[in-house]
Amino acid sequence: MLTYTRDRGKKQTIWDIIDIPQRGRQLQEAIARGLPYSIFLRIAHYAEMTNAELVGLLGISVSTLRRRANAGKLSVGESEKIIRLIQMMNAGLTLFDGSKEKALSWLKSPSRGLNGIQPITMISTFAGTNEVLALTGRIEHGVYC
Template sequence: MDIPFTQYQPPKALASGFWQQIGLPARGRKLHELLHQGVEYQVYPRLAKVSGIEQKALARYVDIPSATLSRRAKSGRFKMVESDRLYRFAELFKAALDLFEGDTEGARAWLLKPNMGLGGRRPIEMSATSAEYQTVLNLIGRLEHGVSA
């Protein structure tokens, strides 16, 4: 049986508050510019707090070594590649949050649990590369539309 490809589309109702809390625009030119210039360091602890993921663990999931993280805390800004990884993680967390209709604990638990639809990998471990990130978003899209993963 072929599983139809469903692109994840975030619901509009839940979108605004999350992005405001972490200090990033959700989409558009302003986001693109911020990612290119590097997001401010403050986005990182906010993202950790909103997601309920410890900061050291978040650094591992987005593949930012602790020494690099210390340098970024001093400089106040992440590099473009690191900013993109942080955004991908935020987008994955937001997608899971939408899947669980705003239930932060449910979203976090789902991200931390090995998933058969991802070959037994945990979704939270799949934000460091764009291919893995897209795989998780596609899975969320299928789950939202009732297509078995």
């Protein structure tokens, strides 16, 4: 798994920063319970997005976000989308050798391999996320689209 160095030489993965398990039963249970609202805030900060931008990707309204903040957790569907976004960001970090700036720029820019669609906008579906992850794999292996 790719790591990057943040401050004082400590290596961390994006999963460490977000503080949720990367896979397995613990991740499934965390999604089923609804991820803590604090993860929404951490992801927005990490991805250098405003709350409004991330709300748009999740497909919810600002008033719904306010209710999630009050409740302290996201819905199952919103949690799923957050996990998809984290998976895409991790793939971008791998693709760009740990460069957060390059990974975020790529995710937010139209991609020829996705018919001009911004990869980050494809978190709304499992199929879209898989397409982005497959594209990063093809690019890593030199199969250009």
